[in-house]
Amino acid sequence: MDIWTVMNIIGLLSFAVVGSFKAIREGLDLFGITVLGTMTALGGGITRDLLVNNIPNALKTTTDITFALFGVVLAIVLYQIFKGEFKNKYFILIPDAIGLAAFTTTGALIAYSSDVSFFGIIILATLTGIGGGIISDILLGKIPTVLKDDFYASCSIIGAIAFYLSIQIGINVGSSAFICSVVVLTIRIFAIIYEWKLPRFN
Amino acid sequence: MDIWTVMNIIGLLSFAVVGSFKAIREGLDLFGITVLGTMTALGGGITRDLLVNNIPNALKTTTDITFALFGVVLAIVLYQIFKGEFKNKYFILIPDAIGLAAFTTTGALIAYSSDVSFFGIIILATLTGIGGGIISDILLGKIPTVLKDDFYASCSIIGAIAFYLSIQIGINVGSSAFICSVVVLTIRIFAIIYEWKLPRFN
């Protein structure tokens, strides 16, 4: 199992835990928790696959959804133990950042192999990273957190630009994907530590 | 006209009535009522068709949308008469249950003929049954009822599993579809009578 597979599994589990926690807190039932948890983990990739005209990978294979479902079970157990409050916020933020890096990179790779423009690559990479969280917030009738707070989507955007530039200067696709992951993860960790925010204008 | 066609028509009409009632109660205008009514009836099937990469059947033929539009008109008339309150709740819940059974089975059949996994069949069957209701709740800015209350999506999931198992043990597709319908409808009626609920964890 390579580092890539490991990062994706960490991402699926942590995204599913984050989504399930939101659902438990809102008082959703077991089905609602399962939908929120799995959609947070898989929704970004499903949306990206729809946009490039593929049947979503999550519906064709069983691995991704199995990990997402395992994340839902994990969340229910963790919630009973910790009541949704972790003393150490890094306990969930760091795995989530690894997931963001892994998903963004998958998105960039699939976009690169499709018939899309520079903007298309940036959008599909970012959407793969943040789409699941947006869908779960919409299902809860909330303005998606990623549109209001934090320096989160911006990490994906910068990573996708790094991926594109790497390929433009002649670096091979595999190494460009690695660079994308490292850039997203590094910037996200800085953003967490220094509590970066984007400007508002109202 | 076979039993199958009849079930689908009952489903389109009752789903459109349920969706239109929600829209009328929220004070939407005639266009809003039409969108909510038709999307509740057709939204699950449209989403499923998108996921398996088909142009939605509802856009290619005129029958489904005609029944959905008829359901919207029916709802506006019924609302004037009953003011949205039916003395007998079974008056709407039983046709709705028939629709859930018909739509879940259509979804299972289309998923089975596509390139998806076991989980893909369950998801697409359930989504065909409950997707329209979820979309209409999202359009009203509400948490979809199906994620919070009732034993509704679970009927679709159990029906889809019954469909899959039937095929695995060698029963032909037609009979498996029939079994799926009967399972969804039976379980849903029990759920209505005994007011089943799924557990919550908050």
Next chain:
Amino acid sequence: MDIWTVMNIIGLLSFAVVGSFKAIREGLDLFGITVLGTMTALGGGITRDLLVNNIPNALKTTTDITFALFGVVLAIVLYQIFKGEFKNKYFILIPDAIGLAAFTTTGALIAYSSDVSFFGIIILATLTGIGGGIISDILLGKIPTVLKDDFYASCSIIGAIAFYLSIQIGINVGSSAFICSVVVLTIRIFAIIYEWKLPRFN
């Protein structure tokens, strides 16, 4: 540059400005404003392309998204100057009406060249015109304005019917598209001036 291109550019800019203004007022950050602005401009077309099984044009080319992004920048500047209040409401409503006409017509043309029914053409034309606004309202957790107030989607529906009838009586596609645009724009301007509304039933 023909009238058609000009109308589309006016539409992209004015839709992006309208969406960005909503985002700024809700206190979204720079990323949120960019998403709301670009999705208001491009979301209708993207949804239509998904439904007819095309990779969205907005992801394949760079022109549309460039104009949408320019609209976002324009909105931020205009907001600082006017604080989101224009003394003359026609300043934004007329360009928005031109956009509605242009987008509806594009939608009708693409639907006509796809394998969809009469209803499919009406739905895809209208969706191309109003889909972006609906998506941005959903992202803000609001009931889409177009479902509640105003005589807006109705202009697209009437324009799409005019397009369909023109083709049925033997007018060529180009002239039918022109008729569609003129009908949408004219009716929309009347609707603005005379404050037309659709009936409600609650």
